[in-house]
Amino acid sequence: MINELFFMNGYGIYVWSAFVFTFLSFASLYVVIRIQYIKEREKFITKFGNLNPERAIFAKSQSINREILSNTPRI
Amino acid sequence: MFKYFEPNKIFSITSRAPKYVLLLFIIIFSIGLTEALILSPEDYKQSHSVRIMYVHVPASWICLGIFSSITFLSVIGYIFKIRNFFLISKSLAPSGFVFNIVSLVTGSIWGKPTWGTWWAWDARITSMLILLLFYILYLVAWRIYDNKDKVFKVTTVITILGIINVPIIKYSVDWWNTLHQPASINILSKSSIHISMLYPLLIMTAAFALFSLLIFLMKYNTELIKIKNKGLDRL
Numbered sequence: 001m002i003n004e005l006f007f008m009n010g011y012g013i014y015v016w017s018a019f020v021f022t023f024l025s026f027a028s029l030y031v032v033i034r035i036q037y038i039k040e041r042e043k044f045i046t047k048f049g050n051l052n053p054e055r056a057i058f059a060k061s062q063s064i065n066r067e068i069l070s071n072t073p074r075i
Numbered sequence: 076m077f078k079y080f081e082p083n084k085i086f087s088i089t090s091r092a093p094k095y096v097l098l099l100f101i102i103i104f105s106i107g108l109t110e111a112l113i114l115s116p117e118d119y120k121q122s123h124s125v126r127i128m129y130v131h132v133p134a135s136w137i138c139l140g141i142f143s144s145i146t147f148l149s150v151i152g153y154i155f156k157i158r159n160f161f162l163i164s165k166s167l168a169p170s171g172f173v174f175n176i177v178s179l180v181t182g183s184i185w186g187k188p189t190w191g192t193w194w195a196w197d198a199r200i201t202s203m204l205i206l207l208l209f210y211i212l213y214l215v216a217w218r219i220y221d222n223k224d225k226v227f228k229v230t231t232v233i234t235i236l237g238i239i240n241v242p243i244i245k246y247s248v249d250w251w252n253t254l255h256q257p258a259s260i261n262i263l264s265k266s267s268i269h270i271s272m273l274y275p276l277l278i279m280t281a282a283f284a285l286f287s288l289l290i291f292l293m294k295y296n297t298e299l300i301k302i303k304n305k306g307l308d309r310l
Contacts, residue, residue, distance in 0.1 A: 001189060005112065005113065008117075008122070008124075008126070009117075009122050009123055009125030011122055011123040011124040011126075011188055012123070013190050014122055014124055014127065014184050014185065014187060015112075015124065015126045015127055016129055017184055018127045018131070018180075018181040018184045019108075019130060020113070020182065020186065021177070021180055021184070022130045022134070022181060025173050025176065025177050026102065026173075026286060028291060029170065029173045030289075030290065031189075032169075033290055033293045033294050034293065035171065036294075036297050037294075037297040037300075038291050039303050040297050040300040040301050040304060041300055042298075043259060043304055044300050044303060044304050044307070045306045047304060047308070048307060050187055051307065059306075060084070063083060063086075063087075064082065064083045064299065064303060065303060066089055067086050068086075068090075068300055068303060071177060074202045
């Protein structure tokens with residue numbers, strides 16, 4: 001059973017390499033997009049922290065900014 | 076109707092959705108892998124190499140579907156000046172691009188045991204390679220142009236030119252003598268694929284669609300935060 005799963009009558013190398021390539025492509029894309037997301041979010045939080053109180057209140061009046069600051073989960 | 080697509084309105088949903096989509100993707104993908112690698116039967120002609128179909132075909136379907144969606148959204152966005160449609164298109168492109176690469180590479184791996192070659196300048200394979208070039212052009216255009224109006228125009232032109240290639244990909248196996256086999260699954264007529272292979276294929280397609288939705292949501296949220304970052308600079 002295990003032998004058949006790995007070797008697949010000699011086709012195992014082709015089947016497994018196709019599946020591994022797909023998995024690695026998915027994982028790489030996920031990691032790249034996640035890094036971009038975290039970077040932008042950190043940048044937003046830093047910029048927001050540097051605003052003076054009046055501007056911070058104005059920025060916080062926008063619901064999307066409040067969402068980014070408070071509720072946005074780290075995916 | 077378009078006001079419901081405004082980023083401010085949908086961010087609260089798009090920012091929370093990825094973790095649920097990821098969970099669902101892991102479940103469906105696990106079931107799909109079990110079906111594709113263990114439970115589905117081998118083919119009487121191609122033996123176990125047919126299992127490559129379970130990653131190759133969904134990747135091809137989804138990269139074609141994404142490119143068609145990008146074209147539709149870009150054209151509608153350009154005509155009605157809906158900037159959010161361009162943002163959605165831009166966020167869809169990375170997963171379409173990666174699925175196109177997966178389709179070409181897994182097709183090449185499948186070609187070796189089936190046709191005896193890794194690559195052939197066959198109409199289907201070449202037209203898929205051309206689609207990849209259009210994805211590259213589209214992604215590069217977003218990187219090189221800063222002017223929003225210019226990037227909207229250029230990306231719309233790229234998608235319009237690229238969409239001409241989509242029916243060519245679809246019908247290439249009927250129009251020309253190709254190494255690539257004709258379609259086994261038809262919506263309008265009877266499919267030649269056996270049900271025991273169709274189910275795993277549909278499950279893997281659902282898993283791939285969920286993965287592209289996950290990447291789209293993450294990228295879309297990133298793009299929205301990027302816009303808000305620029306907004307903070309202007310304050």
